[in-house]
Amino acid sequence: MIRSLYAVYGVIVMLGLGTAQYRGWSLATVNQVKNVPRSVRDNPGSYRSVYSSYHHYTGGK
Amino acid sequence: MSASGPTPPGKPQVKALNCPGCGAALTLRTFGNAVTIVCDSCHSILDATDPNLQILQQFKVATDECRPLIPLGTRGKIRGTDYEVIGFERRTIQVDGIAYSWHEYVLFNPYKGFRYLSEYNGHWNDVSVLKALPEVHASSPPTVRYLGETYRHFQTAKAETSFVLGEFPWQVRVGESAVVTDYVSPPRVVSSEQTGQEVSWSMGEYMSGKEIWKAFHLPGDAPEAVGVYENQPSPLSADTKNIWVAFAVFLLLLVVMMIGCDTLARNEKVFTGDYKFDSNQRAESSFVTDDFELKGHTSNVEVTTSTDLNNRWIYLNYALINEDTGQAFDFGREVSYYHGYDSDGSWSEGGQNDSVAVPSVPAGRYYLRVEPEGDPGYGATYYSVTVKRDVPQYSFYGIALLALLLPAILLTWRSLSFEHMRWAESDHPPVGSGDNE
Numbered sequence: 280m281i282r283s284l285y286a287v288y289g290v291i292v293m294l295g296l297g298t299a300q301y302r303g304w305s306l307a308t309v310n311q312v313k314n315v316p317r318s319v320r321d322n323p324g325s326y327r328s329v330y331s332s333y334h335h336y337t338g339g340k
Numbered sequence: 341m342s343a344s345g346p347t348p349p350g351k352p353q354v355k356a357l358n359c360p361g362c363g364a365a366l367t368l369r370t371f372g373n374a375v376t377i378v379c380d381s382c383h384s385i386l387d388a389t390d391p392n393l394q395i396l397q398q399f400k401v402a403t404d405e406c407r408p409l410i411p412l413g414t415r416g417k418i419r420g421t422d423y424e425v426i427g428f429e430r431r432t433i434q435v436d437g438i439a440y441s442w443h444e445y446v447l448f449n450p451y452k453g454f455r456y457l458s459e460y461n462g463h464w465n466d467v468s469v470l471k472a473l474p475e476v477h478a479s480s481p482p483t484v485r486y487l488g489e490t491y492r493h494f495q496t497a498k499a500e501t502s503f504v505l506g507e508f509p510w511q512v513r514v515g516e517s518a519v520v521t522d523y524v525s526p527p528r529v530v531s532s533e534q535t536g537q538e539v540s541w542s543m544g545e546y547m548s549g550k551e552i553w554k555a556f557h558l559p560g561d562a563p564e565a566v567g568v569y570e571n572q573p574s575p576l577s578a579d580t581k582n583i584w585v586a587f588a589v590f591l592l593l594l595v596v597m598m599i600g601c602d603t604l605a606r607n608e609k610v611f612t613g614d615y616k617f618d619s620n621q622r623a624e625s626s627f628v629t630d631d632f633e634l635k636g637h638t639s640n641v642e643v644t645t646s647t648d649l650n651n652r653w654i655y656l657n658y659a660l661i662n663e664d665t666g667q668a669f670d671f672g673r674e675v676s677y678y679h680g681y682d683s684d685g686s687w688s689e690g691g692q693n694d695s696v697a698v699p700s701v702p703a704g705r706y707y708l709r710v711e712p713e714g715d716p717g718y719g720a721t722y723y724s725v726t727v728k729r730d731v732p733q734y735s736f737y738g739i740a741l742l743a744l745l746l747p748a749i750l751l752t753w754r755s756l757s758f759e760h761m762r763w764a765e766s767d768h769p770p771v772g773s774g775d776n777e
Contacts, residue, residue, distance in 0.1 A: 282582040285747055289590045293597070296740040299733070300601045303640030305699035306735055312668040315661050323626040323709050328657035328670050 359384055360393050369413065369426045370448045374507035378427075385504065385512060399514040401503060406430065409459065409563070410445055412506045416556030418466055423447035423455055425556075427506035433497040433520070446508055454509050457552065458544060462565035463572060464552050465529065465544030474523075474530055474541060481768050484523045484530055486543070491523035491530045494570045494766045499533075522570060526762075529571035546571050568761040576755040580748075587748045591741070598737055606636055606730035611708070614724045617654060619714035626711035631663055632727065638702045639730040641669075644695045647723040649677040653690075654721050657711035662704045669698045675723075697733055 298304075319326040357366040364381035368374065374388040376396065385397040408428040410416075415424045427446030432439050442460035444467075449455070456467040474486035482493040500517040519534040527546035532539055546569070549562025565572075611632040617625060634641065645656060653676035660669040673696055679688035714721060763770050 281576075281579040281751065282586060285583050285586050288747065289586060289744055292740050292743045293590065293593055296594070296736055297597065299736045300597075300605075302638055303697070303700050303730060303733075304736070305640050305697035305733060307671065307696045307698065309698050310670040312659070312670050313666065315659070315666045315668040317663075317666070319659075319661065319709060320628055320663070320707070323628045323711070324624040326626070326659065326709055328659055328672065328709075328711060 361395055370507050375510050376512045377507045378504045397513050410556055414556050421452050423449050427508045430503035431499045432502045433499050462549050462563045463569035464547040466547050467542050467544040470541040470543055486530055489525055491525045494522040494524045496521040524571045526571045527573040574758045580751050580755040583748045583751050590744050602732050605732045608729045610729050611727040616720055616722050617712040618720045619716050619718045629708040631705050631707040634703050634729050638700050641698045641701045642728040642731040644726040645675055646693045647675050649692050651678050652718050655713040659709040660706055662706055
């Protein structure tokens, strides 16, 4: 019983892994934005990233 | 338990007699085979081999004395053979001043002879007398070998008979004692009983109460087994072995998948550019790259930033923008690299390069909007940006490995806990077990 359950679970894990690899999943935090105006191409400053002026590391040891 | 050889075949019969002590009717079920019989009314132990049923012993019992779970006279089938319950005794050992009692049932078949059942806290054993002597090895812990199987010493204790009922193929007495030693190899137990110079050996095989109830067609449900018994087979040991075998198979598949994905991944460099960021300049720092084509199915895009940073940082706001649809993947990356030397020696923190995988990016024409930031006064930072399409992500293999490993580890831990509970009751408790567990 447990072996069968584990086999099913293992297959699900492997399928998930295969899907992650094929679809190019990533653990990175990325924000998706729709309908960015074409004018950004000519005027990059007109677009402001949501990460702009984010906390920046200023340290060192 | 005493041994008894096979009885001469004969038709099972019941003979009605009266107790010489109290006159109560007695039933002899093993006529000619029993050595002693106990009167249920006055608790006289009678000599069954004497036609006059001489009284050998009388004992007193408390009014709340336990009764056999399987009534005397009940017939059932054990391992394909019909047996009748003819005797019942309770035996008690003292461990650290605490009395532990178990019950033994004497079974009889006129063709097969005697057999026994033992019961403790809902755990049952089918017991038969050994036909050959096991080899005893005085190792630590001691072991015995019987029919090619090794049994590990579990417990030695002095057991006293504290209650008897029915017929017995030996001279039973209340108060008689024997040194009982158990050696286990679940689901079996080999036991020796020493009385004076006489040693008898028997083997028990674990049975569940449910099996006993079914074998003897007993009404209701068997009492629930309490705790872990010395030779109780672990319900998890087979599963634990199987799950590790399955894990090995999945691990192999994981490696095959990793090699396959690594081989099949495009891992295609689609863009690279070199840039300079001067944090002293007040002008707009953002810019866009040339566009590039992302081909194939929806997959990831890896953006790598390589810098010449030295004890400073740079922050890059990235937007990967689809030229046709206007869909953007917005993300920020900080690259910092610090190093130095102090009383602890040399140290470093961070790195000059950084990579990030943007997930699930459809095919199309894209460009990057890059907006670098940095502390004013640092001057120029030179960096390059490289974009790759469909790059294998190894972190998922690690996650999958952990996901596969976790159930196997949990099951193994539970299986080990079961064994820990078993041996905690033995003369060889695992390290960390309390004396009174």
